Amino acid sequence: MKLKVFIPISLSTILIVVFGNVLKADSWTITKLILSAVIFELVCFLLSRPKDKHYLALKATIQKFSIFIRQTKYFSIFYLFFLIYELWNETNVLNLLFYIHIIFVFYSIGFILSMNNVQMKE
16 A cells, blocks of 8 residues: 555656756756655655554545645646746756646645645545
8 A cells, every 4th residue: 555655756756857858957956856756756645654554455545635636726827927036037957847847746746645634634
């Protein structure tokens, strides 16, 4: 069951590498972003882990994650407008990669919280 935590970690890592290469960032910057994301996601997993060892199945996790996505849709829209604004103003590559990294980590944490059956308020 603990192996399921590597789904969001590996997806966010792959996406950060892909966008880092597309934006032509140096490998050290990409590595720092990946390490910070992985450490933060693992800490969130360990702190939100259920004490009674009751984990959700993958199907239930995906259903809870879809609820998480629906509840955070306004944040996503706002953040997309923010990224478009930053692209329009020709922000440097490091800042742009960091902003993209934030959204990947945000949804990875959402999947981890859904996996650990953390209840969200409406």
